[in-house]
Amino acid sequence: MFGWTGKLLHVDLTRGTCERREIPTEILHAYLGGRGLGVRLMRDYFRLGPFEPDLPLIFAVGPLCGTSSPTAARLSCVSRSPLTGTIYDCSAGGRFAWRLKAAGLDALFITGKSPAPVFLSIDPAGDHLHPAQSLWGKGVKETVAALGQYGSVTTIGPAGENGVLFANIMMGEGNSIGRGGLGAVMGAKGLKAITAQGDGVTGVADKERFDAARGDVMRLFRASPVIFGELGIAEYGTPALVDLMAQRRMAPTENFRSTFFADSGNYSGPAIRKECGARKEGCYGCPIQCKKASAAGEPLPEYETVNHFGALNGISDLHAIVKANSLCNELGLDTISAAATLSAFGEARGRFPDAAEVATLLADIAYRHDQGELLSLGSRRMAEVLGKPELSMSVKSLELPAYDPRGAYGMALAYVTSNRGGCHLRAYPISHEILRKPVPTDRFSFSGKARIIKIAEDVNAAVDSLVACKFAFFGATLEEYGELLSAVTGVEYGPESLKGIGERIYLTERFYNCGNGFDRSHDTLPRRFFEEAGSAGEGIDVHPIDRARFDEELQKYYRIRGLDEDGRFGDRNLLDELP
Amino acid sequence: MRDQISKYTGKLLADRSACADGIAFAAQDDALITAGAPELAALAGATLSRLNSLALVAARPTLPFADFLVARAGQGEECIVPQDTETRTFLHDIPFLRRKDLSGDAAPVLARLLGNRKGVIVEGVGIVAVGAITVEQAFINYSSVFHSTFVKYLQDVLVEGFRLPGEEEAFDSFRREWLRPLSASGLDFVEALSLEKEAILAEIERVGRYTVERGLVDSFFGNISAVAGERIYISQTAASLDELKGCIDPVPADNSSTTGITASSELLAHRKIYEQTGARVILHGHPKFSVVMSMLCDKKKDCAIKDCWKDCPHVRDLGGTPVVAGEIGAGGLAKRVPPVIGASGSAIVYGHGVFTLGRAGFGETFRAMVDVENFCREEYFRQLDITKA
Ligand SMILES: [Zn+2]
Ligand SMILES: [Zn+2]
Numbered sequence: 001m002f003g004w005t006g007k008l009l010h011v012d013l014t015r016g017t018c019e020r021r022e023i024p025t026e027i028l029h030a031y032l033g034g035r036g037l038g039v040r041l042m043r044d045y046f047r048l049g050p051f052e053p054d055l056p057l058i059f060a061v062g063p064l065c066g067t068s069s070p071t072a073a074r075l076s077c078v079s080r081s082p083l084t085g086t087i088y089d090c091s092a093g094g095r096f097a098w099r100l101k102a103a104g105l106d107a108l109f110i111t112g113k114s115p116a117p118v119f120l121s122i123d124p125a126g127d128h129l130h131p132a133q134s135l136w137g138k139g140v141k142e143t144v145a146a147l148g149q150y151g152s153v154t155t156i157g158p159a160g161e162n163g164v165l166f167a168n169i170m171m172g173e174g175n176s177i178g179r180g181g182l183g184a185v186m187g188a189k190g191l192k193a194i195t196a197q198g199d200g201v202t203g204v205a206d207k208e209r210f211d212a213a214r215g216d217v218m219r220l221f222r223a224s225p226v227i228f229g230e231l232g233i234a235e236y237g238t239p240a241l242v243d244l245m246a247q248r249r250m251a252p253t254e255n256f257r258s259t260f261f262a263d264s265g266n267y268s269g270p271a272i273r274k275e276c277g278a279r280k281e282g283c284y285g286c287p288i289q290c291k292k293a294s295a296a297g298e299p300l301p302e303y304e305t306v307n308h309f310g311a312l313n314g315i316s317d318l319h320a321i322v323k324a325n326s327l328c329n330e331l332g333l334d335t336i337s338a339a340a341t342l343s344a345f346g347e348a349r350g351r352f353p354d355a356a357e358v359a360t361l362l363a364d365i366a367y368r369h370d371q372g373e374l375l376s377l378g379s380r381r382m383a384e385v386l387g388k389p390e391l392s393m394s395v396k397s398l399e400l401p402a403y404d405p406r407g408a409y410g411m412a413l414a415y416v417t418s419n420r421g422g423c424h425l426r427a428y429p430i431s432h433e434i435l436r437k438p439v440p441t442d443r444f445s446f447s448g449k450a451r452i453i454k455i456a457e458d459v460n461a462a463v464d465s466l467v468a469c470k471f472a473f474f475g476a477t478l479e480e481y482g483e484l485l486s487a488v489t490g491v492e493y494g495p496e497s498l499k500g501i502g503e504r505i506y507l508t509e510r511f512y513n514c515g516n517g518f519d520r521s522h523d524t525l526p527r528r529f530f531e532e533a534g535s536a537g538e539g540i541d542v543h544p545i546d547r548a549r550f551d552e553e554l555q556k557y558y559r560i561r562g563l564d565e566d567g568r569f570g571d572r573n574l575l576d577e578l579p
Numbered sequence: 580m581r582d583q584i585s586k587y588t589g590k591l592l593a594d595r596s597a598c599a600d601g602i603a604f605a606a607q608d609d610a611l612i613t614a615g616a617p618e619l620a621a622l623a624g625a626t627l628s629r630l631n632s633l634a635l636v637a638a639r640p641t642l643p644f645a646d647f648l649v650a651r652a653g654q655g656e657e658c659i660v661p662q663d664t665e666t667r668t669f670l671h672d673i674p675f676l677r678r679k680d681l682s683g684d685a686a687p688v689l690a691r692l693l694g695n696r697k698g699v700i701v702e703g704v705g706i707v708a709v710g711a712i713t714v715e716q717a718f719i720n721y722s723s724v725f726h727s728t729f730v731k732y733l734q735d736v737l738v739e740g741f742r743l744p745g746e747e748e749a750f751d752s753f754r755r756e757w758l759r760p761l762s763a764s765g766l767d768f769v770e771a772l773s774l775e776k777e778a779i780l781a782e783i784e785r786v787g788r789y790t791v792e793r794g795l796v797d798s799f800f801g802n803i804s805a806v807a808g809e810r811i812y813i814s815q816t817a818a819s820l821d822e823l824k825g826c827i828d829p830v831p832a833d834n835s836s837t838t839g840i841t842a843s844s845e846l847l848a849h850r851k852i853y854e855q856t857g858a859r860v861i862l863h864g865h866p867k868f869s870v871v872m873s874m875l876c877d878k879k880k881d882c883a884i885k886d887c888w889k890d891c892p893h894v895r896d897l898g899g900t901p902v903v904a905g906e907i908g909a910g911g912l913a914k915r916v917p918p919v920i921g922a923s924g925s926a927i928v929y930g931h932g933v934f935t936l937g938r939a940g941f942g943e944t945f946r947a948m949v950d951v952e953n954f955c956r957e958e959y960f961r962q963l964d965i966t967k968a
């Protein structure tokens with residue numbers, strides 16, 4: 001078999017067993033890998049609660065991983081989120097994914113709960129569980145250093161051990177499996193870390209065709225101003241968006257009370273380069289290298305993080321923001337949810353935290369200490385406890401990232417249709433509403449957006465299953481990636497068949513969520529966005545979203561997806577129809 | 580979406596790429612709509628309903644070149660591969676359906692082809708192109724296929740001559756009737772552009788419109804800029820030259836802000852040209868005869884370089900205008916164009932298009948582009964007439 005290894009490592013932490021098993025070929029062909037494979041493997045377990053021992057925590061790479069396909073050294077981590085209660089997946093890049101594949105695996109399926117802390121080492125010569133009592137309580141850097149001899153490391157920090165609902169799983173190279181709290185799922189299993197090494201090679205069915213497709217992808221990267229343009233993300237990382245979002249008046253500020261922060265220039269892409277001596281870094285095997293690190297090698301924050309520790313909390317000091325980012329990485333906290341929860345907390349008590357307090361509160365959250373106990377539940381639960389539920393700027397309990405929905409109506413719709421809660425990456429309409437790729441759309445119009453969001457969700461579900469990086473699609477399309485995939489696997493795929501696979505994955509996720517009680521009532525935005533205007537300026541007015549028009553477009557979306565008015569499946573048992 | 584359909588129907592007519600009685604669109608939101616010529620509209624609707632895309636255009640081009648390319652293609656071939664940059668970068672190849680294989684319902688097979696590519700030629704029917712997320716995108720893909728088939732047909736005829744009955748007559752009528760003289764006469768330009776923002780934006784918008792109205796370029800492909808002190812005003816990426824209002828980015832020369840991340844992919848080329856030539860304004864487009872002639876290299880047989888678009892190190896010459904290689908964006912043209920464009924005020928990029936500059940205003944750039952394209956047009960027919968004789 002080319003592309004896939006056909007193998008899954010089944011780890012039962014309760015019994016302490018590791019066993020390599022076959023994955024049926026037709027499942028691989030139908031779900032590819034990454035998110036798709038993980039979601040398929042959840043079929044018999046999706047009703048289990050996030051902290052029930054039998055809930056699987058799945059890591060899955062894709063058929064392109066291990067080849068020189070651009071941006072494909074990635075994996076998806078799939079389980080059920082303790083923060084949102086939805087099915088959850090997160091795509092992450094880095095050497096760990098590549099090593100996992102080189103160790104001969106397409107997926108890692110972890111179930112059960114270890115009676116004492118352990119770490120898992122994966123190696124073609126033997127997969128083993130080891131005691132990890134001495135690592136429990138340690139920060140991410142120390143854990144990674146302690147396990148370096150076993151290969152590439154992925155680990156949780158104190159936040160994951162302590163069950164913080166937005167705890168990340170951190171990769172040794174600074175990448176994170178973020179947002180939905182899968183770090184807490186790993187912590188609940190008593191699993192501190194996973195290491196992987198191996199030197200297996202991913203077979204490519206048609207080398208010549210592969211090289212041509214790779215050339216096509218690289219040409220499109222070079223033609224894309226967002227990727228390789230002199231103001232693009234290869235140069236400045238995602239903070240290249242800071243100036244743009246300020247100009248477009250859609251940078252969430254002070255818990256989304258306004259959409260413009262006068263000091264955002266302090267943490268713009270050029271400012272970070274100047275102040276921190278930012279240099280290029282990035283995921284293993286990625287030609288874009290959009291991640292940046294300081295001269296001293298410290299990972300620098302992404303756009304979402306600078307905005308949320310910056311504008312969202314009214315903090316203008318770049319170095320304080322960088323410090324908050326480093327602290328989150330070390331403790332294993334999601335930066336977006338952490339900063340947004342602090343911001344909602346700030347609005348609730350009438351004072352946003354200053355830089356010094358942010359640092360204290362982050363540590364308190366990770367150790368669930370003092371006020372951190374409440375904050376560790378995320379903004380939705382916290383705001384409810386404080387009696388001000390309207391102050392949580394979240395959808396399905398997932399804190400919204402740094403694109404104000406009043407400034408991009410496709411984004412508004414995509415936040416609520418996302419199967420993992422308020423996430424920008426499921427349909428990434430910013431690509432066309434703001435960045436003009438592949439073509440521009442009118443950001444203040446709902447016209448056509450239901451269909452556009454549906455298509456983009458399908459595309460991105462396929463992308464997350466390849467697994468490739470979303471940023472690659474500022475230049476390339478599924479035409480070129482379909483060609484890469486066909487060349488690697490020897491199985492013919494094209495854009496339309498890949499979108500079909502994406503649709504299958506998307507509907508499966510929605511079906512799981514509906515099975516767990518989700519419906520239309522959860523597909524909505526915080527009230528603020530329908531009632532309050534954003535900040536006007538530079539000839540741009542940011543109105544509240546028209547709720548009637550929003551609801552109308554959501555109903556269109558349901559019809560396009562084949563759902564009923566309630567956003568559910570009716571009598572249909574989708575899973576019976578699928579491979 | 581109806582308003583979008585009428586807008587882009589209008590554009591297909593204005594740029595004379597499709598016949599008035601042969602244009603149809605389909606678009607789907609939660610419901611499918613179709614508009615235009617009834618038979619084509621039925622085909623467009625039936626095809627789009629099978630695709631996970633928003634829009635589709637099916638139209639009969641005003642020129643028979645696409646059909647000729649299909650008829651001239653070898654027995655076992657299923658697609659044509661034009662050599663221009665648009666095909667190379669975005670389309671890859673253009674699949675076709677032969678008339679003889681079109682029995683019964685064409686929609687399923689058309690949908691299968693469009694499931695992999697942006698545009699398809701259906702012999703005897705026309706060009707069918709899909710827009711994944713907007714009606715405009717379907718129009719753009721139609722335009723690309725029209726452009727690419729135009730360029731390839733002209734290249735092929737020059738090399739291989741006519742092969743089909745009726746071909747030469749059709750070509751003559753293209754030459755005498757379809758083609759119109761290109762000129763800048765009667766157009767108003769600000770001959771010395773001021774440094775004032777509003778004046779600059781207004782002039783860029785106007786000149787962008789001229790390039791399309793005069794048939795110099797297709798609307799979607801090209802970019803335009805002016806420099807004023809520490810700022811470059813440049814059209815945005817994926818902007819149509821005839822609709823630049825609100826689509827011009829001010830970019831600080833020192834890169835102290837990144838709002839220009841939405842600027843044209845050729846920002847780097849423009850910046851380097853300003854740095855190396857002291858020009859005030861730059862115009863870039865893809866006039867078709869220049870694209871055709873740029874790829875006519877008499878050394879091709881002996882040359883060791885195969886990837887001419889990217890790797891050719893030579894500076895060739897077309898009527899005093901230098902021709903260089905280099906791909907879009909960070910792909911090399913920003914390195915090769917600036918050193919050669921200063922002397923003549925214009926440069927041609929292999930398989931791609933033309934850059935022209937102005938020292939004071941856009942009149943100079945516009946006239947220069949007209950001159951380059953007129954030279955290439957005359958040179959093309961001169962060479963064709965020699966081959967025929
Ligand atoms: Zn061009
Ligand atoms: Zn050459």
